[in-house]
Amino acid sequence: MTAGLRQVVDDAELRRIYDGLLVPSFPASELVGLSWLLDGVARGRAHVVSAVADGRPVGAAVTEELVPGARLLSYLAVAPDQRGTGVGSRLLDSVLEEARGDGTRLLLAEVERPDRHAGSAQHGDPAARVRFYARRGARVLDLPYVQAPIRAGAEPVPGMLLLVLHAEPGVLREGGAAVDGPLVAAAVEELVGTELDDPWLTDLRRAARRRVVAAPPASDWRTVAASVERW
Ligand SMILES: CC(C)(COP(=O)(O)OP(=O)(O)OC[C@H]1O[C@@H](n2cnc3c(N)ncnc32)[C@H](O)[C@@H]1OP(=O)(O)O)[C@@H](O)C(=O)NCCC(=O)NCCS
Structure with missing residues (x-):
């Protein structure tokens, strides 16, 4: 099944992404706390796109604004059992397309x-x-x-x-x-x-x-x- 991409702003869904995708994919020394993610999205500083298949998030891309005009792809993660199937490429392509379109x-x-x-x-x-x-x-x-x-x-x-x-x-x-x-x-x-x-x-x-x-x-x-x- 091809995963669909969608923007995520809902706290419960952000928690699922954090616990289910980011925590398993990044060493603790490279991962911010959940409150950073929730707060960043609430303030419009962080932007999260998730790939969803069969109702579960199988990949996510998190970007954040650093200074006007410059953004960071803070996290890109795909569920271990879905890696190598193109989900990461589709998420990255969508992040790049958005960057080209929004003046980044x-x-x-x-x-x-x-x-x-x-x-x-x-x-x-x-x-x-x-x-x-x-x-x-x-x-x-x-x-x-x-x-x-x-x-x-x-x-x-x-x-x-x-x-x-x-x-x-x-x-x-x-x-x-x-x-x-x-x-x-x-x-x-x-x-x-x-x-x-x-x-x-x-x-x-x-x-x-x-x-x-x-x-x-x-x-x-x-x-x-x-x-x-x-x-
Ligand atoms: C990097 C990552 C997002 C790629 O997503 P993906 O869905 O597996 O990627 P795709 O299927 O679209 O493309 C496959 C390519 O991803 C990369 N990739 C695949 N498995 C990987 C792994 N375990 N670690 C790092 N990169 C990997 C390779 O370049 C691969 O191409 P190759 O087979 O020619 O070497 C995913 O492997 C992942 O979540 N890794 C752990 C977290 C991470 O490293 N995030 C990026 C740092 S910000």
Whole structure:
């Protein structure tokens, strides 16, 4: 049965997606709390599309606004028993179509570097994930990306990549090989905050403050310098 896609705003349905799809698909260090999701949707900051088959959510995509014009694909997850059947591709295509239609200038995604994260059957294979996005034209920002602590007291997650899933022509530079620096810097500051005095985050903020940021194809992720292993 082909799953139908629909926007989700209802709290009960958001809980089902959170418990049934996001919790099993992401390590705790990369998953926000349920209250973030409920609050974000209620305030119109987060947007959730779900794929439904036989009355149950089998996949979901969560996006959030970072700064005006820049959004993050915060989560894309497919139920383990449905992976590899095209549900993830359909969800991603719908997110990309929406970004092209609603004036999003830059759509980003945080993914694990395949050379720094092993992945698992449950949480997925980092190399397969990068291939999945690369097939749809994703590029990778030349930044030593680190995911900010997901909640108070948590640790940053180094060894990440910040992908560009969609960029409108106005933010591309150098014939499409780079992206407008100030928009990237604003998005990165929103992602990692400005208050935490952490060497990984300080390094990242500094790297993001450039006139342009190179963005090779995501398949060339090895050319992007990784965050230092440890401080
Ligand atoms: C990544 C994911 C959303 C893809 O959804 P899907 O419905 O399985 O994808 P499709 O069937 O449309 O496309 C298949 C492609 O997905 C990717 N994929 C498949 N299984 C995967 C897995 N376990 N982990 C990561 N990527 C996977 C591969 O690129 C695959 O193509 P390939 O067989 O040529 O390598 C899904 O595997 C998943 O939920 N993984 C766990 C959570 C995750 O990694 N989310 C993305 C990070 S934001």
